[in-house]
Amino acid sequence: xxxxxxxxxxxxxxxxxxxxxxxxxxxxxxxxxxxxxxxxxxxxxxxxxxxxxxxxxxxxxxxxxxxxxxxxxxxxxxxxxxxxxxxxxxxxxxxxxxxxxxxxxxxxxxxxxxxxxxxxxxxxxxxxxxxxxxxxxxxxxxxxxxxxxxxxxxxxxxxxxxxxxxxxxxxxxxxxxxxxxxxxxxxxxxxxxxxxxxxxxxxxxxxxxxxxxxxxxxxxxxxxxxxxxxxxxxxxxxxxxxxxxxxxxxxxxxxxxxxxxxxxxxxxxxxxxxxxxxxxxxxxxxxxxxxxxxxxxxxxxxxxxxxxxxxxxxxxxxx
Amino acid sequence: xxxxxxxxxxxxxxxxxxxxxxxxxxxxxxxxxxxxxxxxxxxxxxxxxxxxxxxxxxxxxxxxxxxxxxxxxxxxxxxxxxxxxxxxxxxxxxxxxxxxxxxxxxxxxxxxxxxxxxxxxxxxxxxxxxxxxxxxxxxxxxxxxxxxxxxxxxxxxxxxxxxxxxxxxxxxxxxxxxxxxxxxxxxxxxxxxxxxxxxxxxxxxxxxxxxxxxxxxxxxxxxxxxxxxxxxxxxxxxxxxxxxxxxxxxxxxxxxxxxxxxxxxxxxxxxxxxxxxxxxxxxxxxxxxxxxxxxxxxxxxxxxxxxxxxxxxxxxxxxxxxxx
Numbered sequence: 244x245x246x247x248x249x250x251x252x253x254x255x256x257x258x259x260x261x262x263x264x265x266x267x268x269x270x271x272x273x274x275x276x277x278x279x280x281x282x283x284x285x286x287x288x289x290x291x292x293x294x295x296x297x298x299x300x301x302x303x304x305x306x307x308x309x310x311x312x313x314x315x316x317x318x319x320x321x322x323x324x325x326x327x328x329x330x331x332x333x334x335x336x337x338x339x340x341x342x343x344x345x346x347x348x349x350x351x352x353x354x355x356x357x358x359x360x361x362x363x364x365x366x367x368x369x370x371x372x373x374x375x376x377x378x379x380x381x382x383x384x385x386x387x388x389x390x391x392x393x394x395x396x397x398x399x400x401x402x403x404x405x406x407x408x409x410x411x412x413x414x415x416x417x418x419x420x421x422x423x424x425x426x427x428x429x430x431x432x433x434x435x436x437x438x439x440x441x442x443x444x445x446x447x448x449x450x451x452x453x454x455x456x457x458x459x460x461x462x463x464x465x466x467x468x469x470x471x472x473x474x475x476x477x478x479x480x481x482x483x484x485x486x487x488x489x490x491x492x493x494x495x496x497x498x499x500x501x502x503x504x505x506x507x508x509x510x511x512x513x514x515x516x517x518x519x520x521x522x523x524x525x526x527x528x529x530x531x532x533x534x535x536x537x538x539x540x541x542x543x544x545x546x547x548x549x550x551x552x553x554x555x556x557x558x559x560x561x562x
Numbered sequence: 563x564x565x566x567x568x569x570x571x572x573x574x575x576x577x578x579x580x581x582x583x584x585x586x587x588x589x590x591x592x593x594x595x596x597x598x599x600x601x602x603x604x605x606x607x608x609x610x611x612x613x614x615x616x617x618x619x620x621x622x623x624x625x626x627x628x629x630x631x632x633x634x635x636x637x638x639x640x641x642x643x644x645x646x647x648x649x650x651x652x653x654x655x656x657x658x659x660x661x662x663x664x665x666x667x668x669x670x671x672x673x674x675x676x677x678x679x680x681x682x683x684x685x686x687x688x689x690x691x692x693x694x695x696x697x698x699x700x701x702x703x704x705x706x707x708x709x710x711x712x713x714x715x716x717x718x719x720x721x722x723x724x725x726x727x728x729x730x731x732x733x734x735x736x737x738x739x740x741x742x743x744x745x746x747x748x749x750x751x752x753x754x755x756x757x758x759x760x761x762x763x764x765x766x767x768x769x770x771x772x773x774x775x776x777x778x779x780x781x782x783x784x785x786x787x788x789x790x791x792x793x794x795x796x797x798x799x800x801x802x803x804x805x806x807x808x809x810x811x812x813x814x815x816x817x818x819x820x821x822x823x824x825x826x827x828x829x830x831x832x833x834x835x836x837x838x839x840x841x842x843x844x845x846x847x848x849x850x851x852x853x854x855x856x857x858x859x860x861x862x863x864x865x866x867x868x869x870x871x872x873x874x875x876x877x878x879x880x881x882x883x884x885x886x
Contacts (some may be wrong), residue, residue, distance in 0.1 A: 254782040257783075262675040263682035266751060267798065269696055270702045273713045280716065443597035451591055452598075464602040471864065472809020474837050475608065478859045481844075482611040497845075508604050515601060539583060541590035 276459030296413040298378075301358035301371060306405060312350035322347050323394045327402050329353030332377065332394035344377045344390045344397060346412070361409060371412055381408045429503050437507035441514030442556065448515070449522040450544050452531075467511040521555025522548065575635050602704045614857035624650060624850045635857070640823040641839065646847075652854050654836065654861055657825035661865065662836040663730075663813075663827065664739060665807040668746035669800060672785030676754030676803075677796055679787070683755070684762040685784055703752035711813030714745035719817060726830050740829040745817050748804035749810060757802060761795020762788060797877040801870055811837035817875070836862040 312361070324331040331351030338344045341374040345425060349355065349371065360369040378395055379385040379427030388400040444465070484501035488494055494501075523549050533543040579585045619630040630650045639651020683692045683699070722744075726733035765788050767798035773783040788797070819832030820842050826833045834842075840855045840862070 248779075252779050255781050255785055259678045259682050259686065262678035263687075263695075266675050266679040267698060269748060270698060271754065272717075273702070273705075273710070276713055276717055277709060440597045440600055443594045444601040445590075447594035447598040451594060461598060461602040464605045467605045468872070470805060470866070471605070471608065472805070472811070472837070472862065474809065474811040474840055475612065475859055475863060477811075478612055478615075478840070478856055479608045481617050482856065483607060504744065511604065539587045541587040542583070544590075554758050 269338075272324055283361040296376070298411065298413045299371075300411065301355075301369070301410045302361040303358045303407065303409075304356070306354045306357070308354065310350045310353045315348060315350075318348060323398045324348070325398045325402055326348060328369075330355060330356060330398075330401075334394045337376075342393070344389060345393045346371060346373055346375045346377060349373060355410075357412065371410070374415060375412045376415060377410060377412045379411045381411070382406075383408050394497065398408060425499065429499060429506065432499065432503035433506040433510060436503060437510045437514055440507075441511050442518050442531065444511075445515045445518035445522060446544060446549075449519050451540060465512050466517065468508070471511065476505055476509050479508070518552075518556050521552050521558075524555060531557050564789065565607060612856055612859050615853055616860040617857070618853045619650070619652075619850055619857055624853075627850060630850075630854070630857075636861075639825070641834070642822070643728065646851055647849060654839070654858055656826075657834055657836055657839055657858075658861065658865060659825040660821075660833045661808060661837075661862075662869070663744060663825070664742050664833060664835060665804050665869075667739075667743045668750060668807050669804050671743065672747040672751040672754055672803065673800060676751050676799070677758045679751075679755045680762055681784055681789065682757035684759050685788065699752050699755050699759075703756050705752075707810055707813045709748060710745055710749045711816040713748070714741060714813060714817040718744050722830075733832050734832055737817060737832050738830045739826055739833045741817040742833055742835070743829075745806045745813055746810060749813060750806050753806055754799045754803045757799035758792070758796045761792040764795070765791045793880055794877055797873065797880070801877070802871065803842060803875045805866060808835075808862070808869065809837065811841050814838050815841050833867055838864065 298479065309327045309420050311326075312329050313326065314324045315331075318331050319333070322331045322333045330346065330353055331348035333345045333347045335343050335345045355371055358369070358371065360366040363369075377390060377397070379387045379389045380401060382400070385400075385408065388397040390397070439463060448458065448462060452461075480501055481497070486502045488498055488501045488504075492498070492500065529547050529551065531545055533547040534540075538546070571616055577588075579588065593620075618624075620635075621629060622630050623629055627648070627650045630652055634651070635653050635655075636658075638651070638654040639656045640651075640653060641657070643649060643651035669853070679695075679699075683695050687695065718741050722738055722741045723733050723736035726736070726738075769787055769791055770783055773787040774780070778786070814835050815838035818838045820838055821832040821834045824831075824833065836858055840858045844852070844855055
């Protein structure tokens with residue numbers, strides 16, 4: 244073999260190796276990126292908390308009686324306690340590493356229980372609770388005590404006064420509890436809608452339908468659904484399902500049902516195709532034997548074909 | 563008249579059941595048929611409703627604004643001239659060009675890498691390595707596109723921004739043609755690799771052995787025999803890949819920069835695709851500005867159909883060695 248050809252071979256081989264390694268490397272990089280960025284923020288609170296922190300502005304009328312509770316023993320040494328206001332604060336970090344001030348204890352006779360909701364005066368259940376995050380304490384006659392100055396400063400400023408304008412505090416946000424639940428909810432609802440229709444269609448196409456032109460047209464119409472980009476399905480959901488659901492349900496805009504219906508349409512062709520694949524595997528002998536014994540078509544389908552195809556259908560539709 | 567009577571008689575015959583078994587059979591058949599008709603009708607529902615909403619801007623006077631000019635809509639170079647809700651001067655001409663430009667560029671990048679990776683997995687790599695790589699590729703093909711978008715926003719945008727800076731170009735946060743092309747090519751790479759690999763593996767062993775027996779080296783066989791035999795499968799992979807690139811919305815809108823005029827051919831210019839234009843502010847708008855997005859949807863579907871038809875034509879033209 245000529246030398247030139249050998250060199251050319253080597254070149255092509257190197258190109259293949261390089262592109263294979265580049266492809267896999269870049270793709271692994273994506274996984275690494277997502278894991279590296281996400282893993283630091285994952286903990287149990289992420290799953291149990293709501294995404295949006297709820298902010299409250301607590302105002303207070305003139306305080307006459309203050310708390311008398313002495314510092315409780317269960318507080319850690321670096322928790323700052325104010326005997327006057329009956330509240331203990333702790334410096335902490337949120338999940339993104341920013342400093343926050345957390346309420347760790349409130350005495351039972353704390354005057355802070357007299358606070359009212361400045362945004363909603365009828366809110367009778369309003370109160371500051373342990374695990375709330377205090378973002379600032381605002382006074383009438385001096386600068387606000389912000390959370391970046393730390394818990395000690397905030398307590399000192401509070402102790403020096405008998406009155407404040409408002410305390411801004413919030414629940415702990417940044418979690419995905421809501422999204423997680425609704426995601427599972429949507430998937431469940433989608434499957435409830437899509438699975439029966441998809442599996443029935445596949446059975447009809449594979450077991451009952453005559454092999455004629457109409458069946459071919461129906462098949463190609465279902466196939467066409469797979470080629471439609473997802474944003475078009477989204478537009479269809481907006482144009483069809485959202486008006487439909489807002490008319491017949493109390494919902495006023497895009498909602499869970501319209502979302503599930505849209506997703507169900509996206510899933511339908513996939514379910515139909517994979518179910519058909521598992522039905523095709525069942526040998527025709529089974530069907531002929533059942534028919535020869537006098538069973539009709541639907542009996543054959545339900546008592547012979549489906550039991551043997553069921554494991555296949557279940558694995559095919561687990562996505 | 564006679565015919566109708568005959569039909570009625572036929573239906574009567576069909577609805578006459580001898581026993582319970584036949585009633586059950588009939589209703590089972592009916593339910594299955596109805597589900598099938600429902601499944602099949604969705605494509606028609608999609609077409610009818612999107613067409614109904616999308617044609618509205620061109621035929622009605624849009625609550626006093628006047629109809630949109632179709633020719634101007636398809637050829638213009640600015641998305642919207644004038645103020646929103648007061649102007650009908652929408653056009654997507656430059657966006658169509660942008661979309662095709664971006665999709666073709668990303669296909670040009672990921673096609674060679676994907677096909678050669680597939681060749682490596684199917685023919686060159688040792689069994690264990692190839693099964694690991696195959697798993698990775700299949701995993702990545704199943705990753706939702708928003709994750710690619712996040713990767714683009716988190717890694718590729720800063721990279722493009724810094725790259726432009728070293729060249730002395732001010733890039734708006736990295737949002738550019740280059741970033742979009744990189745994200746899209748990453749996204750269609752697994753699809754192309756997985757499908758090409760199947761095509762390459764299905765090339766008959768006898769062709770390969772024949773080539774080797776004639777004295778060709780392994781590399782020659784791979785490139786000149788196997789890849790050419792798998793041509794049609796590889797073309798199908800390209801068709802699916804470009805379909806995904808054209809229809810991708812979320813990932814693209816995170817990195818494209820939503821240019822309002824164009825077309826943008828420079829790799830550091832911001833761009834916009836049909837999908838990102840549709841998605842941009844979709845939930846915050848009403849009236850004509852909302853309906854026009856459905857028109858963009860129709861344009862997108864037509865673009866995809868034409869591209870697929872074109873690639874299918876090329877696929878038939880380049881011919882096919884018998885694969886099985």
